Amino acid sequence: MKASLIEQEEMRLALLRGYNILDTAPEDGFEEITKLAAEICDVPISLISLVDEDRQWFKAKVGIEIPGSTIENSICAHAISGDDYLEIGDTSKDARTDTNEFVTGDDSIRFYAGALLEDGNNLPLGTLCVLDKKPRELNDFQRRALQTLANQAMRQIELRKALADAEILRKEVDHRVKNSLQSLEALIRLQVRSEKSAEARAALDAVQGRLATISRLHEALYLTDTGASVNISPFITKVVQSAQEQMPHGVTVNSKLENCNLTSRSASSVGMIVNEAMANASKYAYQDRRRGTFSVTGKHEGGFYHLSCIDDGPGLPDGYSNDTGLGMRILMAAAQQLGGEMTSPARDIGTEIKVVWQVEP
Structure with a gap:
C-alpha cells in the first residue's frame, strides 16, 4: 500500500x-x-x-x-x-x-x-x-x-x-577580498604613472608591492581551501610558486617542508615571511646576477618548527642589524605573530632568514 x-x-x-x-x-x-x-x-x-x-x-x-x-x-x-x-x-x-x-x-x-x-x-x-x-x-x-x-x-x-553554507559564504568573501585588492593595486599603478616626484613614486611602488604580497598570500590560502586549519607544506609551495615571478629568470627556487598544521592566521604569517624573504633576496642577493639558488626548508625538531629561507648571494653587509629596513621589520613582526623568533645565522655564503616557533603536539 x-x-x-x-x-x-x-x-x-x-x-x-x-x-x-x-x-x-x-x-x-x-x-x-x-x-x-x-x-x-x-x-x-x-x-x-x-x-x-x-x-x-x-x-x-x-x-x-x-x-x-x-x-x-x-x-x-x-x-x-x-x-x-x-x-x-x-x-x-x-x-x-x-x-x-x-x-x-x-x-x-x-x-x-x-x-x-x-x-x-x-x-x-x-x-x-x-x-x-x-x-x-x-x-x-x-x-x-x-x-x-x-x-x-x-x-x-x-x-x-x-557548515556547507558557511563554506559558501567564506568563498564569496574570499572572492570579494581578492577583487578589492586587485582594484586597489590598479589604482596605485595609475597614481604612480601620474606622480612626478621620484620619491613619491618609490613610496607608491613599495605600497603596491606590499599589496601584491597580501594578494598572493590571500590567493594561496584560498586555493589551499582547508578551512580553519592549514597545512603549510602545500600552502607555502603555492606561495613560492607565486612569488617566484619576482626572482630573476636564472634563479632556481627550491622548497622542501615537513607538514605542519596551523590556523589560517598563523599560516598567513608564515607565507608573509617566505614572500618577504624572497622579495629581499630578489632585490639584494640577486640584483645584477643571472644565476642563483634560493631554498625554503621546514622541519620539526624537539617540539619546534624550524623554517629557513636561504639565498646564495653576497651575504649581509657589515654592520647590518635586524631592525634595518622595512622588509626586516615585516619579517620580525610576522615571526612575533607566530609566537616565534627570527634570526639571521652566520653563513660562509649567502644569507639565511630563520624563524623557529613552538608547535602543538
Missing part, C-alpha cells in the same frame, strides 16, 4: 533537497547513530532513511546492503504521513505493509519502528528506523532512545548544512 502524501508535501520535498544530502557519501556521524540504534533496540537492521518524491534513500544503514527502494515499498513513507513515531509489531498483519515487497519477499521484514527526522517547523525528511525479521515490540526505554537518536541525526543534518 502506497503511503498518502502530507499536506505540505511540496514544501517538505523542497526542504529535503535544500539540505543537499541525498546521494552523498557515508559519514561516520550518521553511521554511528544507526549502529547505536540497532544495538539499543536489539535488532539486526537500522536505517537513516530520507523519503524523496519517488524513492527512499538510506544515508546510513546497518544490516542491509541496498542503497534504498521505491516509494511504493517504503514503510518510512507511512511514518512521515502520521505522527512523530510509528511502530508496527507485525508488518504481515498491517494493511499499510502486508503487500510490501520487503514483507512478502525474501527479506521477510516483520517488525518496523521509526522516529521522524523533523526540522524546526515539524516537516519530516525521513526517519531513523529499526527493523527485524520477526514480530516484536520495543519497550518504553527503546522507544525514547530511538526518538532521541533521531533528534541527534537531525542535528547532524542541520550542522552539515550550516
Whole structure:
C-alpha cells in the first residue's frame, strides 16, 4: 500500500533537497547513530532513511546492503504521513505493509519502528528506523532512545548544512577580498604613472608591492581551501610558486617542508615571511646576477618548527642589524605573530632568514 502524501508535501520535498544530502557519501556521524540504534533496540537492521518524491534513500544503514527502494515499498513513507513515531509489531498483519515487497519477499521484514527526522517547523525528511525479521515490540526505554537518536541525526543534518553554507559564504568573501585588492593595486599603478616626484613614486611602488604580497598570500590560502586549519607544506609551495615571478629568470627556487598544521592566521604569517624573504633576496642577493639558488626548508625538531629561507648571494653587509629596513621589520613582526623568533645565522655564503616557533603536539 502506497503511503498518502502530507499536506505540505511540496514544501517538505523542497526542504529535503535544500539540505543537499541525498546521494552523498557515508559519514561516520550518521553511521554511528544507526549502529547505536540497532544495538539499543536489539535488532539486526537500522536505517537513516530520507523519503524523496519517488524513492527512499538510506544515508546510513546497518544490516542491509541496498542503497534504498521505491516509494511504493517504503514503510518510512507511512511514518512521515502520521505522527512523530510509528511502530508496527507485525508488518504481515498491517494493511499499510502486508503487500510490501520487503514483507512478502525474501527479506521477510516483520517488525518496523521509526522516529521522524523533523526540522524546526515539524516537516519530516525521513526517519531513523529499526527493523527485524520477526514480530516484536520495543519497550518504553527503546522507544525514547530511538526518538532521541533521531533528534541527534537531525542535528547532524542541520550542522552539515550550516557548515556547507558557511563554506559558501567564506568563498564569496574570499572572492570579494581578492577583487578589492586587485582594484586597489590598479589604482596605485595609475597614481604612480601620474606622480612626478621620484620619491613619491618609490613610496607608491613599495605600497603596491606590499599589496601584491597580501594578494598572493590571500590567493594561496584560498586555493589551499582547508578551512580553519592549514597545512603549510602545500600552502607555502603555492606561495613560492607565486612569488617566484619576482626572482630573476636564472634563479632556481627550491622548497622542501615537513607538514605542519596551523590556523589560517598563523599560516598567513608564515607565507608573509617566505614572500618577504624572497622579495629581499630578489632585490639584494640577486640584483645584477643571472644565476642563483634560493631554498625554503621546514622541519620539526624537539617540539619546534624550524623554517629557513636561504639565498646564495653576497651575504649581509657589515654592520647590518635586524631592525634595518622595512622588509626586516615585516619579517620580525610576522615571526612575533607566530609566537616565534627570527634570526639571521652566520653563513660562509649567502644569507639565511630563520624563524623557529613552538608547535602543538
